[in-house]
Amino acid sequence: MAIAAPEQLNVSEIPAWGSRSVDCFEKLEQIGEGTYGQVYMAKEIETGEIVALKKIRMDNEREGFPITAIREIKILKKLHHENVIKLKEIVTSTGPEKDEQGASDGNKYKGGIYMVFEYMDHDLTGLADRPGMRFSVAQIKVALASLYARLFSLVAYQCYMRQLLTGLHYCHVNQVLHRDIKGSNLLIDNEGNLKLADFGLARSFSSDQNANLTNRVITLWYRPPELLLGTTKYGPAVDMWSVGCIFAELLNGKPIFPGKDEPEQLNKIFDICGTPNEEIWPGVSKIPWYNNFKPAKPVKRRLREHFKHFDRHALDLLDRMLTLDPSQRISAKDALDAEYFWTDPLPCDPKSLPKYEPSHEFQTKKKRQQQRQHEENSKRQKLQQQYSRLPPIQQSGHGHPQMRPGPNPQLHNSQTQVAGAPNHHYGKPRGPSAGPRRYPPSNGNPSGGYNNPNRGQGGSGYNNGQYPPQGRAPPYGSSGMPGGGPRGGGGSGYSSGGPNYPHGGSQYGTSGAGRGSNMISGSRNQQYNWQQQ
Numbered sequence: 001m002a003i004a005a006p007e008q009l010n011v012s013e014i015p016a017w018g019s020r021s022v023d024c025f026e027k028l029e030q031i032g033e034g035t036y037g038q039v040y041m042a043k044e045i046e047t048g049e050i051v052a053l054k055k056i057r058m059d060n061e062r063e064g065f066p067i068t069a070i071r072e073i074k075i076l077k078k079l080h081h082e083n084v085i086k087l088k089e090i091v092t093s094t095g096p097e098k099d100e101q102g103a104s105d106g107n108k109y110k111g112g113i114y115m116v117f118e119y120m121d122h123d124l125t126g127l128a129d130r131p132g133m134r135f136s137v138a139q140i141k142v143a144l145a146s147l148y149a150r151l152f153s154l155v156a157y158q159c160y161m162r163q164l165l166t167g168l169h170y171c172h173v174n175q176v177l178h179r180d181i182k183g184s185n186l187l188i189d190n191e192g193n194l195k196l197a198d199f200g201l202a203r204s205f206s207s208d209q210n211a212n213l214t215n216r217v218i219t220l221w222y223r224p225p226e227l228l229l230g231t232t233k234y235g236p237a238v239d240m241w242s243v244g245c246i247f248a249e250l251l252n253g254k255p256i257f258p259g260k261d262e263p264e265q266l267n268k269i270f271d272i273c274g275t276p277n278e279e280i281w282p283g284v285s286k287i288p289w290y291n292n293f294k295p296a297k298p299v300k301r302r303l304r305e306h307f308k309h310f311d312r313h314a315l316d317l318l319d320r321m322l323t324l325d326p327s328q329r330i331s332a333k334d335a336l337d338a339e340y341f342w343t344d345p346l347p348c349d350p351k352s353l354p355k356y357e358p359s360h361e362f363q364t365k366k367k368r369q370q371q372r373q374h375e376e377n378s379k380r381q382k383l384q385q386q387y388s389r390l391p392p393i394q395q396s397g398h399g400h401p402q403m404r405p406g407p408n409p410q411l412h413n414s415q416t417q418v419a420g421a422p423n424h425h426y427g428k429p430r431g432p433s434a435g436p437r438r439y440p441p442s443n444g445n446p447s448g449g450y451n452n453p454n455r456g457q458g459g460s461g462y463n464n465g466q467y468p469p470q471g472r473a474p475p476y477g478s479s480g481m482p483g484g485g486p487r488g489g490g491g492s493g494y495s496s497g498g499p500n501y502p503h504g505g506s507q508y509g510t511s512g513a514g515r516g517s518n519m520i521s522g523s524r525n526q527q528y529n530w531q532q533q
């Protein structure tokens with residue numbers, strides 16, 4: 001079998017893949033709008049099976065098939081685990097494509113390539129954003145029902161966290177870094193199963209951690225301090241920081257570090273986790289941008305006080321996930337061993353979790369927009385009715401301006417507010433004011449502008465308007481990256497064979513010394529139910 005050079009898709013490995021047409025599927029509904037393009041819920045016509053079709057965006061690909069898609073396909077082909085999304089096949093279309101209403105998509109001269117995934121009913125962002133899943137302290141105080149619901153959601157979160165860590169441990173053992181852990185990339189089905197998705201930024205890593213990797217990864221709110229400080233040598237600990245942010249977000253009801261840009265992101269982290277120094281984080285002063293960001297006044301860590309309302313074991317675990325020094329940060333394997341997962345109430349069987357209507361971030365956001373629009377319209381109607389009951393306006397021009405019929409300034413104001421209303425916490429990362437950005441500055445200047453020439457059409461970066469283009473930045477561009485990207489010397493790329501195995505006894509090895517994570521069976525010493533590969 002021909003071996004593909006690193007970064008090339010070895011099509012001969014997968015003869016059946018790509019041979020079927022997307023016409024084998026009927027698109028039912030759009031469920032996601034990602035950097036890649038749209039994601040659809042679709043039905044396989046022959047079998048009736050429901051799948052998710054993710055269209056690979058090709059419109060700005062003068063250089064051929066997008067590297068992020070190649071990486072995602074290559075990595076997903078070698079990962080097989082119940083907590084990692086399954087890529088079933090690749091399908092193509094040669095001619096004009098139809099949208100879910102059966103209309104041509106207007107892109108009639110272009111063929112399309114789709115990844116076919118198993119379908120998942122929710123993403124964690126969409127699910128956590130459902131009214132029934134979020135509870136304020138006030139609600140809990142006033143209603144016993146809410147208390148039950150709150151307890152129930154805590155049990156659900158514990159169950160999701162266990163699955164997230166199990167899937168991530170599997171990735172790390174197989175030497176894959178995810179590098180974009182966030183709620184909308186954690187998919188959940190109605191059986192309560194959680195799966196890691198969106199491996200477009202993932203890559204293999206070698207256990208010596210000496211290779212230079214790109215610094216420009218992980219959505220801002222979930223990005224660890226070592227990346228924000230400019231390191232290019234990192235490992236699985238980067239994903240564990242993101243897990244800590246998600247864990248705290250679930251328990252807290254909102255994101256914990258919602259920074260607008262890199263400096264603010266670091267400030268938010270330092271404010272709660274304390275400022276780093278050589279004592280608590282040996283080597284921190286050697287990280288490229290440490291001096292740029294060194295706070296004038298040291299701040300003490302106050303994470304435990306800040307989240308003192310969390311359950312004790314949850315707080316212990318969170319403390320170890322949000323450890324500034326990546327070498328002291330807890331691994332996925334050790335996190336699965338934490339008391340949090342081994343004290344009552346033990347994580348439940350995912351199947352016992354409640355079933356909800358499908359909810360993806362894309363849909364919940366759309367619904368919220370529609371609801372806002374609806375509320376505005378009825379407000380407007382009410383005001384118009386009020387005005388129509390008012391006495392007619394005198395033509396002399398002495399009347400109060402608010403008594404003038406027709407649109408008045410107030411209404412215009414409120415309309416503007418709707419259009420430009422701040423995005424909800426769970427809004428898609430679209431720009432500085434609309435959620436976390438995905439990439440740090442590409443110009444090598446940590447506190448300077450954030451234009452990213454790699455970010456899709458025209459490379460307009462983040463400063464151009466509220467909604468910058470959504471093309472996923474090839475994470476391996478070479479511009480201005482401190483230390484050079486993995487494409488340059490040192491980037492290990494992919495091995496052409498199977499995944500590399502970590503050396504026995506390493507943090508990510510499967511020596512069998514670790515305790516298993518299957519809480520349902522109640523056995524703490526059980527092995528993980530997957531094979532290392």
Ligand SMILES: Nc1ncnc2c1ncn2[C@@H]1O[C@H](COP(=O)(O)OP(=O)(O)OP(=O)(O)O)[C@@H](O)[C@H]1O
Nearest residue numbers: 032034035036039052117118119120123184198360
């Ligand atoms: N297999 C699936 N089943 C159900 N929904 C899915 C599936 N895959 C993706 N989605 C939905 O589509 C959204 C976008 O998918 P994905 O993250 O893979 O695309 P992306 O282009 O990488 O997006 P982003 O730029 O936000 O990371 C997800 O957040 C999820 O809501």
